[in-house]
Amino acid sequence: MTEKTVVNDLKDVTVRFSGDSGDGMQLSGTLFSTLSAILGNEIATFPDYPAEIRAPKGTPQGVSGFQVRIGSHDVYNAGDKTDVLVAMNPAALKVNAGNLKKHSIVIYDSDSFQKKDLEKAGFKTDDPFQELNLNSVQVIPVAITSLTKAALEDMDVDNRIVLRSKNMFALGVVCWLFNRPADIAERLLKEKFGKRPLVFQANVKAFLAGYNYGNNTHLTASTYRIETVNNEKGFYIDINGNLATAYGLIAAAEKANLQLFLGSYPITPASEILHELAKRKDFGVKALQMEDEIAGISTAIGASFAGHLAATSTSGPGLALKSEALNLAVMLELPLVVIDVQRAGPSTGMPTKSEQTDLNMALYGRNGESPLVVIAAFSPTDCFDAAFWASKLAIEHMTPVVLLTDGYIANGSSAWKIPNMNDYPKIVPPYVQKHFDGNPSTWKPYLRDEKTLVRYWAVPGTPGYMHRIGGLEKDYYTGVISTDPDNHQRMVKTRQEKIDKIADFIPEQEVWGDQNADTLIVGWGGTYGHLFEAVKKIRKAGKKAAFTQFKFIAPLPKNTEEILRKYKKIIVAEENNGQFASYLQGKFKNLPLYRFNRITGQPFRIEELVKEFIQIIEE
Amino acid sequence: METNLTSQKHTPKDYKNGSAVRWCPGCGDHAILNCLHKAFAELNLEPHEIAVISGIGCSSRLPYYMNTYGLHGIHGRAAAIATGVKVANPDLSVWVTTGDGDSLAIGGNHFIHAIRRNVDINIILFNNKIYGLTKGQYSPTSEKGFISKSSPYGTVEEPFNPAELCFGARGTFFGRAIDVDLNNLTDLLTASAKHKGTAVVEVLQNCVIFNNGIHSKITDKAYRPERTIWLQHGKKMLFGFNNEKGIVADANLQLKAVTIGQDGYTLDDVLVHDAATKDSTLHLKLAQMGCDNDLPVALGVIRDVEAPTFENEYEKQIEEVQKKMPVKSFTEFLMNSKNMWELK
Numbered sequence: 001m002t003e004k005t006v007v008n009d010l011k012d013v014t015v016r017f018s019g020d021s022g023d024g025m026q027l028s029g030t031l032f033s034t035l036s037a038i039l040g041n042e043i044a045t046f047p048d049y050p051a052e053i054r055a056p057k058g059t060p061q062g063v064s065g066f067q068v069r070i071g072s073h074d075v076y077n078a079g080d081k082t083d084v085l086v087a088m089n090p091a092a093l094k095v096n097a098g099n100l101k102k103h104s105i106v107i108y109d110s111d112s113f114q115k116k117d118l119e120k121a122g123f124k125t126d127d128p129f130q131e132l133n134l135n136s137v138q139v140i141p142v143a144i145t146s147l148t149k150a151a152l153e154d155m156d157v158d159n160r161i162v163l164r165s166k167n168m169f170a171l172g173v174v175c176w177l178f179n180r181p182a183d184i185a186e187r188l189l190k191e192k193f194g195k196r197p198l199v200f201q202a203n204v205k206a207f208l209a210g211y212n213y214g215n216n217t218h219l220t221a222s223t224y225r226i227e228t229v230n231n232e233k234g235f236y237i238d239i240n241g242n243l244a245t246a247y248g249l250i251a252a253a254e255k256a257n258l259q260l261f262l263g264s265y266p267i268t269p270a271s272e273i274l275h276e277l278a279k280r281k282d283f284g285v286k287a288l289q290m291e292d293e294i295a296g297i298s299t300a301i302g303a304s305f306a307g308h309l310a311a312t313s314t315s316g317p318g319l320a321l322k323s324e325a326l327n328l329a330v331m332l333e334l335p336l337v338v339i340d341v342q343r344a345g346p347s348t349g350m351p352t353k354s355e356q357t358d359l360n361m362a363l364y365g366r367n368g369e370s371p372l373v374v375i376a377a378f379s380p381t382d383c384f385d386a387a388f389w390a391s392k393l394a395i396e397h398m399t400p401v402v403l404l405t406d407g408y409i410a411n412g413s414s415a416w417k418i419p420n421m422n423d424y425p426k427i428v429p430p431y432v433q434k435h436f437d438g439n440p441s442t443w444k445p446y447l448r449d450e451k452t453l454v455r456y457w458a459v460p461g462t463p464g465y466m467h468r469i470g471g472l473e474k475d476y477y478t479g480v481i482s483t484d485p486d487n488h489q490r491m492v493k494t495r496q497e498k499i500d501k502i503a504d505f506i507p508e509q510e511v512w513g514d515q516n517a518d519t520l521i522v523g524w525g526g527t528y529g530h531l532f533e534a535v536k537k538i539r540k541a542g543k544k545a546a547f548t549q550f551k552f553i554a555p556l557p558k559n560t561e562e563i564l565r566k567y568k569k570i571i572v573a574e575e576n577n578g579q580f581a582s583y584l585q586g587k588f589k590n591l592p593l594y595r596f597n598r599i600t601g602q603p604f605r606i607e608e609l610v611k612e613f614i615q616i617i618e619e
Numbered sequence: 620m621e622t623n624l625t626s627q628k629h630t631p632k633d634y635k636n637g638s639a640v641r642w643c644p645g646c647g648d649h650a651i652l653n654c655l656h657k658a659f660a661e662l663n664l665e666p667h668e669i670a671v672i673s674g675i676g677c678s679s680r681l682p683y684y685m686n687t688y689g690l691h692g693i694h695g696r697a698a699a700i701a702t703g704v705k706v707a708n709p710d711l712s713v714w715v716t717t718g719d720g721d722s723l724a725i726g727g728n729h730f731i732h733a734i735r736r737n738v739d740i741n742i743i744l745f746n747n748k749i750y751g752l753t754k755g756q757y758s759p760t761s762e763k764g765f766i767s768k769s770s771p772y773g774t775v776e777e778p779f780n781p782a783e784l785c786f787g788a789r790g791t792f793f794g795r796a797i798d799v800d801l802n803n804l805t806d807l808l809t810a811s812a813k814h815k816g817t818a819v820v821e822v823l824q825n826c827v828i829f830n831n832g833i834h835s836k837i838t839d840k841a842y843r844p845e846r847t848i849w850l851q852h853g854k855k856m857l858f859g860f861n862n863e864k865g866i867v868a869d870a871n872l873q874l875k876a877v878t879i880g881q882d883g884y885t886l887d888d889v890l891v892h893d894a895a896t897k898d899s900t901l902h903l904k905l906a907q908m909g910c911d912n913d914l915p916v917a918l919g920v921i922r923d924v925e926a927p928t929f930e931n932e933y934e935k936q937i938e939e940v941q942k943k944m945p946v947k948s949f950t951e952f953l954m955n956s957k958n959m960w961e962l963k
Contacts, residue, residue: 263699281937301700302707305670460708466667468688
């Protein structure tokens with residue numbers, strides 16, 4: 001299930017502002033490039049005026065553009081193809097369509113994409129994207145005209161100034177998407193319009209309105225792509241991590257011959273899983289948007305009790321709210337998949353930014369001794385496999401599983417070869433009727449399979465197996481409420497042992513690169529692509545390095561210690577303050593650990609990884 | 620759920636599981652448990668087709684005393700868990716046993732939203748106006764000024780009336796009974812089961828240890844006929860030891876208790892109870908009646924209105940979508956993706 005991936009960590013981004021010549025695109029572009037230069041980016045710009053200064057409005061001949069290419073270094077030209085297009089009208093989209101990269105982002109003014117605007121630009125249908133064959137672009141519609149008008153409503157300025165401020169609204173949106181601080185833009189506008197206070201105020205207001213719109217609606221645009229280096233013949237689709245997660249659940253439900261249930265509550269960046277599963281009524285999926293996070297997981301627990309494959313999807317703050325109910329699922333020993341699309345915390349943190357800081361919460365964030373399974377997906381496409389595995393382990397081992405993805409792989413997309421489902425393992429629910437010779441009289445709700453310590457699933461509606469389960473401790477044999485001291489100790493140990501035994505049912509950990517190197521680079525979850533790239537570069541530079549990425553966190557694969565003991569130096573790289581490193585250290589004493597921690601809300605930077613890893617290797 | 624006519628007629632003991640009931644002697648919960656066993660027998664439900672879900676509190680221990688499927692959940696979440704059970708398997712008869720703390724404080728959100736969705740579950744709300752399991756703190760239904768361990772000088776907050784929450788959440792069924800009136804309580808539970816949608820049954824229940832006698836001014840046999848009224852759909856709102864009293868509405872739609880034959884009131888003036896009318900105005904007024912406004916406390920089915928249930932609407936939507944997009948295998952579904960390409 002491992003794949004070769006290349007992170008297309010766009011070192012430079014080409015942004016093109018495009019609209020009518022009167023739309024002020026040149027100014028938006030100039031400000032954006034100056035702003036980026038102030039922030040230390042290297043820039044190259046390319047103003048692109050129309051040949052006919054007075055071409056009719058809204059027609060392709062009248063389109064004016066300004067292209068900015070920004071990057072960290074070595075930006076020699078303005079870029080020949082566009083990563084991000086701001087299209088103020090359909091004509092701008094049409095003129096620039098041929099120059100768009102396959103997975104580029106198009107932000108467009110939905111107010112000026114009405115029927116007559118489309119006709120003016122020569123479109124024949126009401127779907128210009130389809131007409132231009134732009135199937136893979138990320139489309140972000142924003143009602144730029146009306147939102148600008150609304151923003152300037154209480155200002156005493158004429159309509160002309162209002163319409164001329166649209167470009168600043170658009171710039172505000174772009175600045176939000178690319179982390180350009182608003183205060184610098186404000187300063188630049190002051191320099192430009194300082195002598196005309198009213199125009200200055202209108203422009204700043206529109207700019208901030210655009211910036212805040214991006215913030216308020218949690219707009220995100222992924223400029224990172226993870227390309228799968230896959231030469232296998234077959235059919236492919238483009239998929240992001242959230243979609244792959246939803247698909248993984250659907251596929252698992254089909255394998256297990258169960259209906260899929262999702263109880264969820266909207267939260268950035270996980271909502272897309274809810275959206276996709278709400279669409280999938282064709283598969284009979286029941287996806288309920290509940291009144292809160294707690295109801296999301298509680299309905300899922302109810303559905304699991306009633307015999308569905310049940311899941312709940314959320315991000316960090318939501319997982320915090322779910323912890324009591326998640327603990328109930330641990331005690332009930334019912335299958336449950338909890339998806340946490342990690343985002344930058346603590347508290348509300350940075351909702352649109354990515355991090356790996358929820359590991360401790362997933363492992364330990366509950367009262368009492370509360371063991372469960374934790375899995376972390378590697379990449380957008382691996383979310384499919386990870387969600388499939390999460391469902392399989394949950395069902396077959398009657399346990400909640402926390403699946404950790406993150407904002408970066410959830411929104412990032414990648415080409416995915418449509419899998420042959422015959423290659424995926426069976427999923428067999430441990431239905432009670434298939435055991436005890438179908439004779440309920442010898443069965444008790446918490447009797448376990450001797451080998452796996454898994455209890456059996458007696459689904460309501462099944463005659464003869466009526467039983468009560470709950471959050472109270474129960475007797476090892478009878479399942480009846482018990483406060484017996486020795487029994488409690490035994491139950492605590494047994495619940496842990498049941499999870500530990502799952503190590504026998506997951507793949508062994510693999511090591512890539514130089515097996516005989518002194519240094520092992522360790523990562524987990526969504527940093528796979530960056531770390532893999534970094535290790536490749538290190539080896540290319542003539543250094544020896546081994547690399548292993550963990551998907552199964554709890555329990556760890558059986559051969560984990562054996563691998564770790566082979567190396568003189570172990571670098572654990574993660575987007576947090578060292579949670580996985582501490583976890584490994586707690587399990588295996590005296591590991592020669594080095595920690596690489598970045599908590600910026602941004603994915604790793606490969607150059608940085610290479611530089612610091614080589615330093616440690618050569619130390 | 621259809622009752623199975625070919626099966627043997629069930630008796631209350633078919634729903635008892637034989638484990639020792641651990642509520643305090645004299646607790647009103649015993650009566651509710653017995654009435655529930657009786658109601659199940661009257662409805663002739665199959666024990667394996669019943670799921671009783673609860674939260675935390677004395678009332679929430681009830682599932683352990685049933686020979687049905689049961690889930691003792693966490694504080695306040697029973698309505699949400701029950702929603703999941705019912706949506707997953709609409710054929711089950713799903714019950715929630717809960718208290719005033721469980722459903723009106725920590726679980727208030729799930730309580731109102733379950734009612735709003737009109738999931739076909741039956742919520743039995745044990746209202747003893749106190750936290751019993753945590754040993755005597757005031758609850759969201761305790762009267763203003765109530766003295767308890769956590770309000771030694773009396774509370775300074777107004778209580779909830781559960782019916783107001785239910786109607787505020789657009790509830791389709793609300794009934795009320797007292798724990799000591801076994802026959803009526805059994806009838807009410809049976810009626811709630813027959814209702815399609817969320818049914819809220821408030822049981823005025825006595826906590827013998829921490830709030831003994833909290834309802835006695837209406838439950839005591841010496842006053843009960845004067846201070847309560849058993850409402851029945853289509854029947855005149857009469858009460859009193861000899862049914863000599865009735866409820867009338869004045870020109871301002873204010874309810875008043877009158878004695879027939881006095882002050883010019885005749886039997887014709889007495890209101891006829893219409894539980895099935897969609898407009899909840901009068902239901903609300905009836906549910907608000909009480910000793911403070913010189914009116915009898917309304918018991919029985921106060922509101923029972925037909926409306927589509929959440930799980931049926933959901934199933935219908937699935938069917939409609941599947942008609943347009945026939946079920947296929949997951950692989951077929953992917954092979955029909957719009958943006959698919961082939962690597963040759």
